[in-house]
Amino acid sequence: QYVCLAYKSTPLVNRGKTNALEKQYYDNLGPILKNVADKENYVGSQSSGDVNLYILIMKKITMVAFAGSTITKQQVIGMGQELIEDFLTKYSMTIVQRAAPLQMDTEFGPILRDKIDNIKLYKMAQVKADLTDTKQLIVQNLDAVIKRTQKLEEIDVDAQSLKENAGEFFTQTGKLKSEMNRKRWCIIGSICGAGVAIILCIVLPIVLKKK
Numbered sequence: 001q002y003v004c005l006a007y008k009s010t011p012l013v014n015r016g017k018t019n020a021l022e023k024q025y026y027d028n029l030g031p032i033l034k035n036v037a038d039k040e041n042y043v044g045s046q047s048s049g050d051v052n053l054y055i056l057i058m059k060k061i062t063m064v065a066f067a068g069s070t071i072t073k074q075q076v077i078g079m080g081q082e083l084i085e086d087f088l089t090k091y092s093m094t095i096v097q098r099a100a101p102l103q104m105d106t107e108f109g110p111i112l113r114d115k116i117d118n119i120k121l122y123k124m125a126q127v128k129a130d131l132t133d134t135k136q137l138i139v140q141n142l143d144a145v146i147k148r149t150q151k152l153e154e155i156d157v158d159a160q161s162l163k164e165n166a167g168e169f170f171t172q173t174g175k176l177k178s179e180m181n182r183k184r185w186c187i188i189g190s191i192c193g194a195g196v197a198i199i200l201c202i203v204l205p206i207v208l209k210k211k
Contacts, residue, residue, distance in 0.1 A: 004029060006064065056084070
C-alpha cells in the first residue's frame with residue numbers, strides 16, 4: 001500500500017511498500033492532488049485491475065491511498081479518518097498551510113508507516129462498530145415490544161374493569177327493578193284493601209238495616 005497526506009495539491013507526508021504499486025503511485029499522485037485540490041469532505045474510490053485508489057478529504061486534509069485487492073474500502077477509510085485526526089492533533093492548520101512539500105515526512109512518516117502496517121485492524125474495529133449498532137437496534141426493538149405489551153395489558157385491564165362495571169350496573173338495575181315491582185304490588189294491594197274497606201263501609205250498613 002501507498003498512502004499520502006496532503007494539503008490541497010501539496011504532499012506533506014507519504015509512506016509505502018516497495019512493490020508493483022510504487023511507480024503507479026508516484027506517476028499519478030500529482031495529477032490526483034490537483035484534481036481534488038478544491039474539494040471538501042469528499043470520499044471517492046476507483047478500481048483498476050488489482051489496484052484500488054481511495055481518496056478521503058476531511059477537515060481540509062487529503063488522504064490518497066493505493067491498495068491491493070485484499071484491502072477493503074472500510075479499512076482504508078477507517079485508517080484515513082484516524083490518520084487525519086492524529087495529524088491535525090499534532091499540527092495546526094496554520095503550520096499545515098505554510099508547509100513545504102513533504103515537510104512532515106520525517107516526523108510523521110513513522111506514524112503513517114505504523115497505520116499502514118496495522119490497516120487490517122480497522123476491519124475488526126468496523127465489525128465491532130457494526131455489532132454495537134446491531135445490539136442497539138435489538139435493544140430498541142425489544143423496548144418497543146415491551147412498551148406494546150404493556151399497552152396491550154393496560155387495554156386488557158381497562159376491558160376487564162369495563163366488564164366488571166357493566167356487570168355491576170346490570171346487577172343494580174335488576175335489584176332496582178325488583179324493588180320497584182315490590183313497591184308497585186304494595187301500592188296495588190293498598191288500593192285494593194282501601195277499596196274493599198270502602199265497599200264494606202257502604203254495603204254493611206245497608207245490610208244491617210234490612211235485618
